[in-house]
Amino acid sequence: MRTSQFKNLLAQLPQLSAEQLANLRAAADLLHQHTQALSSIDAAMAGAGCPHCNSFKHTKNGQGRGVQRYRCKDCSRTFNAATNTPLSHLHSKKQFFQHGECLQKGLTIRQTAKELGVAASTAFRWRHRFLESVVEHQPKDVAGIFEADETYFRESQKGSRNLKSPENSVKTRPARHHGGKPPTGEKRGKSASRKDLVPVLVGRLRGQPYIADQVLGAMTVVQATQALRGVVGSETLMCIDGSAALRGAAKNLGAAYHSVAVSYGPRVVEGVYHVQSVNSYHERLKTWLNRDLRGVATKYMPNYLAWMRMSEWYKGDLKPEYFVVSGLGRQLINT
Numbered sequence: 130m131r132t133s134q135f136k137n138l139l140a141q142l143p144q145l146s147a148e149q150l151a152n153l154r155a156a157a158d159l160l161h162q163h164t165q166a167l168s169s170i171d172a173a174m175a176g177a178g179c180p181h182c183n184s185f186k187h188t189k190n191g192q193g194r195g196v197q198r199y200r201c202k203d204c205s206r207t208f209n210a211a212t213n214t215p216l217s218h219l220h221s222k223k224q225f226f227q228h229g230e231c232l233q234k235g236l237t238i239r240q241t242a243k244e245l246g247v248a249a250s251t252a253f254r255w256r257h258r259f260l261e262s263v264v265e266h267q268p269k270d271v272a273g274i275f276e277a278d279e280t281y282f283r284e285s286q287k288g289s290r291n292l293k294s295p296e297n298s299v300k301t302r303p304a305r306h307h308g309g310k311p312p313t314g315e316k317r318g319k320s321a322s323r324k325d326l327v328p329v330l331v332g333r334l335r336g337q338p339y340i341a342d343q344v345l346g347a348m349t350v351v352q353a354t355q356a357l358r359g360v361v362g363s364e365t366l367m368c369i370d371g372s373a374a375l376r377g378a379a380k381n382l383g384a385a386y387h388s389v390a391v392s393y394g395p396r397v398v399e400g401v402y403h404v405q406s407v408n409s410y411h412e413r414l415k416t417w418l419n420r421d422l423r424g425v426a427t428k429y430m431p432n433y434l435a436w437m438r439m440s441e442w443y444k445g446d447l448k449p450e451y452f453v454v455s456g457l458g459r460q461l462i463n464t
């Protein structure tokens with residue numbers, strides 16, 4: 130638009146009714162979001178190779194469904210930033226940024242569906258596609274004091290039977306009240322069945338936002354070792370609460386460890402050796418999942434852990450585009 134035309138447009142604005150002004154504002158907002166979505170996708174593309182052959186020789190090749198397409202000079206195939214990522218089959222890529230916003234704000238499925246103008250089932254699918262890549266975005270070879278401890282969640286089949294309404298799904302057994310409260314302390318032993326308790330192992334580097342997590346089938350040396358492989362090593366001093374599984378894992382992975390016997394003494398032993406930071410993380414995680422989200426399906430637990438890690442890493446600086454870029458597979462956190 131020429132400058133003179135734009136001046137004319139501005140001059141006409143006072144003639145708009147309140148409703149027309151509101152419409153104009155909404156249209157401008159949408160345009161702005163679209164632009165931001167495109168730039169975050171472009172940012173994710175910068176320096177990435179062709180998803181078909183890994184070649185770095187590619188050129189821009191028009192737009193498709195609102196996103197930049199590229200053509201590879203080596204294999205001649207075209208692609209966009211979402212090709213071969215969990216986001217590839219999501220339509221209306223224009224809404225990537227908007228969905229990133231919903232995740233950033235921590236909106237519920239219902240609120241997200243309303244925001245995007247889609248069905249709850251679509252909002253649910255999008256949420257999990259966006260978080261899928263982030264599950265793998267774990268820290269590597271942490272150096273320093275690393276508190277590791279497990280916490281337990283009730284096994285939940287929420288949403289597994291009827292994806293169309295994940296909030297009110299059919300279950301194979303009577304519903305528990307809001308995810309329930311797992312037994313703690315002495316109750317955890319023989320009296321309570323541990324079969325329906327799912328261990329979630331969380332590790333946290335002291336004084337830094339690096340967090341590792343994994344849902345385990347059982348709290349065993351083998352599984353703990355597997356979960357922490359690549360995360361801890363010779364530069365790590367693990368603080369653990371006396372768990373034999375974690376002690377075994379530390380030995381297997383060549384990490385130093387200090388065991389804090391929680392049951393027999395004060396939680397803080399010799400100053401720096403404690404698991405308080407990771408335990409406070411457990412608490413916040415539980416409040417969010419069990420109270421705010423009213424319990425989540427065990428199947429999707431890794432995605433929620435990933436979501437929590439994103440929030441922890443950025444704290445108040447969490448931006449919608451971070452969800453888009455990491456949803457496209459680029460690791461932004463724990464690096």
Ligand SMILES: [Zn+2]
Nearest residue numbers: 179182201204
């Ligand atoms: Zn190629």
